[in-house]
Amino acid sequence: MSRWGLTLPVTGVPLPAHRELVTRLPDLGYTDVWSAEASGTDAFTPLALVSQWAPRLRLGTAIVPVYTRGPGLIAMSAASLAECAPGRFVLGIGTSSPVIVENWNAGEFSEPYGRTRDTLRFLRSALTGEKVSEEYPTFTVRGFRLERAPEPAPPIMLAALRPGMLRLAGREADGAITNWLAPADVPTVRAELGQEAELVARIFVCPTEDADAARALGRKLISSYLTVPVYRAFHEWLGRGELLAPMHEAWAAGERKKANAVIPDEVVDDLIVHGSPQACRERIESYVHNGVTTPVIMLLPTGDDPLEQVHALAPG
Missing domain, CATH: 3.20.20.30 (Luciferase-like domain)
Structure with missing residues (x-):
């Protein structure tokens, strides 16, 4: 590199x-x-x-x-x-x-x-x-x-x-x-x-082989960042709008735990290196x-x- x-x-x-x-x-x-x-x-x-x-x-x-x-x-x-x-x-x-x-x-x-x-x-x-x-x-x-x-x-x-x-x-x-x-x-x-x-x-x-722990941390970060309008628009442009729609719905309803839970593993694994x-x-x-x-x-x-x-x- x-x-x-x-x-x-x-x-x-x-x-x-x-x-x-x-x-x-x-x-x-x-x-x-x-x-x-x-x-x-x-x-x-x-x-x-x-x-x-x-x-x-x-x-x-x-x-x-x-x-x-x-x-x-x-x-x-x-x-x-x-x-x-x-x-x-x-x-x-x-x-x-x-x-x-x-x-x-x-x-x-x-x-x-x-x-x-x-x-x-x-x-x-x-x-x-x-x-x-x-x-x-x-x-x-x-x-x-x-x-x-x-x-x-x-x-x-x-x-x-x-x-x-x-x-x-x-x-x-x-x-x-x-x-x-x-x-x-x-x-x-x-x-x-x-x-x-x-x-x-x-x-x-996140350098750990505990995938569940890495994904749990990743979900918290993703729901905190990607619900910000500019990041939401970014990922809609990149083609993740449908995958992230349940997170946005739960977040808008004030259901923070649900917002984390509905983020698919594939999105976490795409965006968090672990x-x-x-x-x-x-x-x-x-x-x-x-x-x-x-x-x-x-x-x-x-x-x-x-x-x-x-x-x-x-x-x-």
Whole structure:
């Protein structure tokens, strides 16, 4: 594999305690570390630490929401991290979700395609050190210039699920970041993105041979994520609408346990990688064979030592 990524921080491990693991990742065959941002760590702090602990790793945010920081602050944070890891940082931005934007951050989740497009265009200019005064369709910036423009400016990738955002990513960004898809879904996504752009996929990995336990955890995650409208639309586009309809009906009725129970095993097995470490590695490789450029493991908790599991899932 040309690239092999890991999502940090690992669940249950304090940020400072990652140092020993991170310093070993390049020798284990990992090339990338990507962060996430919801209600745990922010997207930038873990990567700032990794930038100093492992100077060989590429770092990426997956993703920074375009609503929860102002455009200028996104540019400043990205420039700071790019200065810590010159030539090794990728800025991933996206819409996030109404829950995170509105319920948790008092923002307004409106015009997601337009806001993402305009933020991308602003960042393209701002991260070169250009002075930006522009009335974009979804916001206006007057007289912003970075005091410490990074050299080189980092690539920018977009979180993208369906055709419109995937095409925008292929046309104006440096690639797309996606998740919650099966290996067989990758060609559908790749066809909209284009064949040349980088495609990063966060892959949920549960390294256990207890299939019942893995599926139980997978069902909880699937019902939590795929009932969000954007993910529901994504999987309807991918052809899982009928399989997931009973889950959506139960969820809408407030029957959470039933929503989990009616998710078919085939859907869980499509979207959650589980089994022995070797079986998991082979499954991850199938994403790459189908068109993913950079697989990024999102390690799910099994009760075993997550640091040992990271070692076991290394590509070598």
